[in-house]
Amino acid sequence: MALLTPDDLININKQLQEADSAVRRVTGLDIKGICKALYGTSQSSEKVGIVPVTSGNGIIGNFSASLHAITQYFGFDSFVTDSPDVSGYYEAVRNGAEIILMADDHTFLAHNLNNGKIANNQPCTGMIYAEIASRHQKADSKDVLVIGLGKVGFPGAAHFVHKGFRVYGYDADETLLKRTVSNLGIIPFDFETPKKFSIIFEATPCANTVPEAVLSENCVLSTPGIPCAISEELQKKYNVQLVTEPLGIGTASMLYSVL
Numbered sequence: 001m002a003l004l005t006p007d008d009l010i011n012i013n014k015q016l017q018e019a020d021s022a023v024r025r026v027t028g029l030d031i032k033g034i035c036k037a038l039y040g041t042s043q044s045s046e047k048v049g050i051v052p053v054t055s056g057n058g059i060i061g062n063f064s065a066s067l068h069a070i071t072q073y074f075g076f077d078s079f080v081t082d083s084p085d086v087s088g089y090y091e092a093v094r095n096g097a098e099i100i101l102m103a104d105d106h107t108f109l110a111h112n113l114n115n116g117k118i119a120n121n122q123p124c125t126g127m128i129y130a131e132i133a134s135r136h137q138k139a140d141s142k143d144v145l146v147i148g149l150g151k152v153g154f155p156g157a158a159h160f161v162h163k164g165f166r167v168y169g170y171d172a173d174e175t176l177l178k179r180t181v182s183n184l185g186i187i188p189f190d191f192e193t194p195k196k197f198s199i200i201f202e203a204t205p206c207a208n209t210v211p212e213a214v215l216s217e218n219c220v221l222s223t224p225g226i227p228c229a230i231s232e233e234l235q236k237k238y239n240v241q242l243v244t245e246p247l248g249i250g251t252a253s254m255l256y257s258v259l
């Protein structure tokens with residue numbers, strides 16, 4: 001189970017600003033603009049209640065505080081409840097929360113109490129990172145490489161297919177790869193006969209999953225995966241446009257999907 005650590009979330013504002021600059025460089029839009037394009041929604045300063053949850057592995061240091069900073073960064077009025085769990089949920093609603101943000105070890109949700117819409121972080125993360133990559137202004141073809149076809153990667157691959165891209169996919173789990181090939185009609189990628197891509201999406205919990213053989217000059221690597229999918233050396237060698245951030249981009253996608 002890939003859980004965030006407090007270290008992943010250090011200085012989340014700086015990480016978010018750097019990611020926003022990368023998104024603007026790649027697509028010409030900022031993260032907010034990507035969210036509006038993806039969901040066709042816009043804010044009306046909804047109040048967001050962030051509820052810490054103690055179940056399973058328990059509260060993750062910096063997680064609620066990071067969500068507070070992230071929601072403020074995107075212009076929402078937000079607060080973290082003093083109590084966790086059920087008492088925290090009650091406190092959030094009593095204090096006027098219109099959208100609830102909370103996560104246990106398996107599900108991170110956003111629930112809009114006004115319109116009933118609910119979002120899950122995993123598909124929302126896959127979709128927004130795929131949307132960002134799909135808008136790479138220097139892309140030289142509609143071919144994309146997707147590495148990692150799990151709870152985040154599969155929705156990401158599906159989004160590329162929906163947008164008319166030719167998706168080459170790989171996952172270390174052969175059964176999962178076969179299932180995704182038949183469900184989405186993607187092409188199983190064979191690293192023995194590599195090809196270069198200008199658009200790469202990665203969603204695995206492993207480092208160095210993207211080999212040099214698939215990198216092209218100025219390619220975009222859009223990856224929610226933690227740790228990072230390529231070394232700094234390779235990133236510099238090919239001037240890879242890296243879009244990665246531990247929590248905020250996926251959270252923005254969740255929030256805009258429930259407006």
Ligand code: NAI
Nearest residue numbers: 002148150151152172173204205224225226245246247250
């Ligand atoms: P998952 O476990 O559902 O999927 C990961 C997939 O990667 C699995 O199918 C696994 O077989 C595959 N995989 C593992 N090692 C591989 C390798 N070396 N090469 C190719 N495939 C490999 O996990 P999930 O929920 O999809 O999350 C993926 C990653 O994204 C995790 O690191 C998670 O922490 C991160 N994440 C990041 C978010 C963000 O906002 N940055 C939000 C949600 C998840």
Ligand code: 2YC
Nearest residue numbers: 003004052053059060063103104108
């Ligand atoms: O502090 C708390 O309230 C904890 N219950 C939060 C647990 C979050 C667990 N999920 C994760 O670490 C990852 C994140 C990338 C978002 C989705 N899963």
Ligand code: MG
Nearest residue numbers: 245247249250
């Ligand atoms: Mg993110």
